[in-house]
Amino acid sequence: MNKKYIEDNKIAIIQRAFSEFLLLPSLIILFFLFLSYFTYSIDQVKIGWLQPVRLLLKNHFFSNSEATSSLLGAIVSGTISVTTLTTTLLLVIVQQSASSMTTQVFDQFLRRKTNQFYLGFFVGLALYSMITLATVNPPFNPVIGGTVAFSLTGVALYLLVLLMYTTIDQMRPSEIINAIHNRVLNARSRQLDMVAYTTIIKPDNNQKGKEVVTAKGGYLTYINTKKLAEFIAEHCRGSYIYFTKPIGTYVAHNEPIAEIVAPDETHIFLLAKEIIKQTTISVKRDLDQDPSYGIVQIETIAWTSTSTAKSNPSPGTFCVHTLHNILSCWSEDEPVEKDTLCGSIYYCDDTIDQLMRSFENLAVVSSESMQHQIFEAILDTFSKMLDRVPDQWQPKIERVILIMLSVMGDHVLTTALDNSLNTLAAQLRYLGEKETAEAVDIATQQLRNSVGKLNSRSTRV
The missing domain is CATH 3.90.1170.30 (Pyrimidine nucleoside phosphorylase-like, C-terminal domain)
Structure with a gap:
């Protein structure tokens, strides 16, 4: 069994590598291999209507096989060197971003189609140039192949600029979180x-x-x-x-x-x-089929940035806003239209429960690090969503609110926090949830009593 399990894992790793990253680069490299064969065939056949163009290129750029060989050799060595240096630099950038945004950065970087295209293009160009270089043999002079290699090198140099920009842009917290957000909705x-x-x-x-x-x-x-x-x-x-x-x-x-x-x-x-x-x-959760995994990723980013490990409220606040938007989108979904065959399979969908647990966890970590901005953002989310979510979700939100009150004593009652609590209590009373509204009012008043007095987090309430 253990041997079969190891073999299955190896197959799964290979499949995951191609599904996450390697498929598009491999296809692009295969395209360049085909292109090298195609241009070689054209240089060999010497098609009549291409002869004027071929003679023009030969007279001005590729006068003999030695010149073509030198140019292709420079393209091969330059492409390999630039690709190696650029890849190393990009990995450093990704690593630095991952150190502050957790390893979820790697997953998003690998899955970006643009990143896959860039790598496949550079490797494919180097391979194409090497193959074309290998065909240079006096008196054969691959004019068309050399022209294609030279033109694509110009394209590759511009793509380097795009690669640097897109990589840095992808490492912004808002871009990483938004990419996860979109995949959560699709999943x-x-x-x-x-x-x-x-x-x-x-x-x-x-x-x-x-x-x-x-x-x-x-x-x-x-x-x-x-x-x-x-x-x-x-x-x-x-x-x-x-x-x-x-x-x-x-x-x-x-x-x-x-x-x-x-x-x-x-x-x-x-x-x-x-x-x-x-x-x-x-061996790994699949964000394309599992929206809860995306919610956990957003929560992890918020937890890392909000906790005392980083104490940076900005990414954490954006994560809460993203979870708010996810809750809003799901609240407007039409009820699932059940198929006529649905009665034979029982399945408990816990995705909404996971979303609520994420709000709970972020409220706890905001208390641990005294980041009241995160706490306010969660309260504002519930104030705005209580009357919009389906009726069966409201008790789940109320439960999270009561849990939040139990950790609220670590925060200072800032003006924004006071306003958020008052707005939430008013919304709860409007919806007829008087017990929960009263609990919010009592907790707010207890925290308000600490204002104007010298306190620490252990003596505030």
Whole structure:
């Protein structure tokens, strides 16, 4: 088992490398290989309508094979040197940014298509020039190949300028966080397509199900609920699947991910095999399928910048605003239109719970580092969103508010914090949540009593 597990991990690492970064550079390098063959063929055939152009280039730039060889040699050595130095510098920039913004920077840098294109272009150009250089052999003079190499070198030099700008631009906290934000929204759309084939209502029976366990450890990154629902409808009518782990959960080897309730053993055997086939376990969470992972990434960036490790409220505040926008976007989503086959698969979607936990955690870290700006931003988020979120989400927000009150004593009651608390209490009263509003009023008054007195965080309340 251990040997098979190691082999599976190696395959997964290779697949992840291509899905995250290597696919586009590899395709571009293959294009340059094809281009080298194409230009070599043109130089060999000497097409009639190209002859005037070829003679013009030969007379002014590529007079003989020695001149072409020297030019191509300079292009190859220069391209390799510049690419090496630039890549080293960029890695230093990324490393410096990661030291302040956590390792989430690496993930965003690798997944940017522009970064993949730049690397593939530089490596492909160097490889193209080397191949063309290898074909130079008097009396053969690759005029067309040399011209293409020379022209693309000019393009590459300009791309170096773009590469420097785009890399520095990508390292800005706002760009990193916004990139995660966009991927979270896209991942949620895909996740809702998966949820459409599931139900949150368990049948009211106490029948014990047959557990389905994983063959390897990792994160549950994908469940093809559509295929499972169709399989049950076609082969196992009357059977049910209960997924006990939401997307993004870590499961160890031989741990259960689902339970099967079926009328006979044949259905159980068939469904267990199909569940393993239609679920994906990976060594790393997948942001393209798991919006909760993106929320955790934003929370981690905010935690690192807000805590006493960095004490920088600006990125943390922007993270809270980003989570605010995510909550706002999801609040306006139409209810999931369930498929007719949804009743056979139970799945508990905990994405909103994860979003609320992130607000909780950031409130705690703002208290630890006495960053009242973060605390205010969270209060403002709830004040604006309480009357906009679906009714079933309001108790979750109220619970977070009550938890925040328990750590609020570490903050100084600034004017902005006082206004945020008063606005929140007024909004709660307007919505009829009098108990929570009263709790906010009492906590605010206790903190207000500390104003005008000499206090430390341990004696303020």
